[in-house]
Amino acid sequence: MKILVAVKRVADYNVKVRAKSDQSGPDLTNVKMAINPFCEIAVEEAVRLKEKGVATEVIAVSIGPKVAQEQIRTALALGADRGILIETDVAMEPLAIAKCLKQICDKESPDMVLLGKQAIDGDNNQTGQMLGALTGYAQATFASEITFDGASASVIREVDGGLQTLELKLPAIVTTDLRLNEPRYASLPNIMKAKKKPIDVLTTEELGVDVTPRTKLLKAEPPAERKAGIKVEDVAQLVDKLKNEAKVIV
């Protein structure tokens, strides 16, 4: 079984991201970058499936600038077998990413595509679902457990009401939630071994995907500063404020 895992290069979760002074977007010029944590969970799951003998090959794919190779290398150090970089300097939107991944799916015919449920930069939570629509593969989002039975997979997903179990026919697309697993550390020997694993570099032109942005970013600015709260005297005052100030109850 072949598993394709998508990994995204994002600002490290420790970084306090700021808007550029001209408000044209987030300022990433002097910022430590890392693999998106949800993508790391997807890589870990794929590697565990390989260790269990369910998967035979794990391919890590990233779409972004040349330096996104660093994140593919991280995936390789975690245990993926080979990488594909779709190199582009365009700020990619979920639909363009999904179209590129669709082309890779057509080329590689994976049995499962694992993606993070969202990336911590745009927090779009769209790519997996769009890829599902484009490929026609079965789809399960927000997975907290994945098990296999022959040609089908069973996915427990986290929904508002609790847990939902879906049976999927392969090939399938699964997006990962936080509780699916706890990723291992990329150990130093594995970092060094990952250097020998191959990374293919493609362009969006070669894939024939039009990645022109469909939306326009008008302005990026920091969220308004939160004002200090107050301590209410009693329940009556709380109800009054919720009713008349916040207007959240009637």
Place this chain on the structure above:
Amino acid sequence: MALSEFDSWFNQPLSPLYYNEDHQAWRNTLRRFIDAEIAPFVDEWEEAGTFPKDVYKKAASIGLLQMGYPEQYGGIPVGDPFFAVVTAMEQGRAGGGGLYASLNSHSIGLPPILALANDDIKERVIPPVIAGEKIAALAITEPSGGSDVANLCTIARREGDHYIVNGSKMFITSGMRADYYTVAVRTGGEGAKGISLLLIEKDFPGFTQTPLKKMGWWASDTAALYFDDCKVPLSNLIGEENKGFSGIMVNFNMERLGIIATANALAMVCMDDAVAWARERKTFGKRLMDHQVIRHKIAEMTKRILATQALTEQTAWQMQQGQTPIVELSLLKVQATETLEYCAREAVQILGGAGFIRGNKVERIYRDVRVYAIGGGSEEIMRDLAARQLKL
């Protein structure tokens, strides 16, 4: 990369001038590992004066202890000094100095063995130590002197197939918990040419230890060692008799680079925490940071940290090229610990009363400053060494 709006020294990318994607990947691994396995417990371990032994095995699981050792002993042969710089920076970021001194005590205990010992000793000692199963320590300094290595007084005399060792060692990191001690002893006449290195093991008869309480580095295991007619098999001689001095010297450059990078990382932590505090704290109707007296302290910290970091990377680069920059390393060690001393002092001043209360990184680092300024070659010895090298 050029500094602009300040967030944290540790959230910046590594300079592509010196670091490649392996360093980057290793930095990410260490960041996650330390944030999860070490940082949350540093205060607790400092107060307890020790840390669990399983930290050694955890550190080995990511390759931290094996870094720089040959593959045949289970090591990972990355000899590049920038791995050492990245490691020191990430360890410094959590501000837990004492823990890392003990966790990395093999980094001074093993190199003399690797450089001089026979295969039997190497195969017996190195693999379990870098796998985190055993602990190695180095014992050179004595109650009567440290930097004056050539005049050490611990005596080993031959008796049959053993050495009989008498004397004592002082301020030994991992002194209580180590299984293997690389010990400098006098087997010959006066001076450097009478010194040998012996591998002394925990349970050898006549070998006892006493723990030492310290100003800082509380989580580190530090001890005095006593040898009273301690019997050591002749086969535990590391290298040749009376030729141990060179084995002691092999440590210095990498050890000092590690101390330098750590000291500057700790200075960065002090500034990070001082900036965060001064931006939050309000006094006399404005942010602490809006008082000129505070802003200038931060600017001065930035100035010193930037200069130290630039020279650290340049010196690491010289070492990477195979040079031995003794003058640079000696004086940079002085500059790094002076930078740390300044930043720790000013950060405690900025935090005020909060900086005097236990349980925050700045308070801990303030107590740890002296060990960096003294250990691995004191500031006085470093200046003297540089002056001698310059043949003034």
